[in-house]
Amino acid sequence: MMIPEGDKRPKGGSSSGNFTSMMKKRHIGNDFVHVVFKECDEEYDLQTLPGQFNDVHIVIQPLNDLEYRTEVHVKPGIPPFGPLYGRQIVSSSVISESVRLTCLNANLACQVFHQDLVGFAINCEERLKQIKQLGLRLATPDEWKLDE
Incomplete structure (x- = not known):
């Protein structure tokens, strides 16, 4: 499992640099599992990162210093996985481990499905x-x- 971070990719200054930058980013979004961290109250559009797979979206939103809201969106047919599912409030003390474990399990479920x-x-x-x-x-x- 690989986690591309689009905002950390270098931006090219020349036209060839722009092509290189575009080539480095061409696979972003073409993953089974997307993790989105949002700080606004707007609903996350699941088509923001178009791609061939996009089977699971894990959306994380801070509520305060101690709690996060998580929403797990799953395409029909993907086998169940966890520990996170649906919409939940998760303590900041376990958010990292919960999201990581959910990503690993979701990725495995998607591999089985595909x-x-x-x-x-x-x-x-x-x-x-x-x-x-x-x-x-x-x-x-x-x-x-x-x-x-």
Whole structure:
């Protein structure tokens, strides 16, 4: 699972810089799970970040120094997950852990739902596959080779 932060991406000054900036941002929004932190009372538009998937939106809004309102929006068909669901008030002492765990569980539920489209792999298996591919691409004949 990767968490892109669009506001921390560099902005290019030249036309080629703008293209580079655009290319870096092209995948933002094309994720299973979106976490949105909002400080206003306006309703969050679920189409703000268009993309191919966008199955789960976790919207977090501070109420005061001790509490946050969370809203979890889920597309139909996604298997249930938690610990956060629907609309809840969450203590500031557990908001970070609750959102992180909900993101991980939501991402897993979405992978299961979309397994025919994107495939499903356990994270450690996928990491090993990527490491092996990288080793095969970068290794010279004299260097070590990974077992296939």
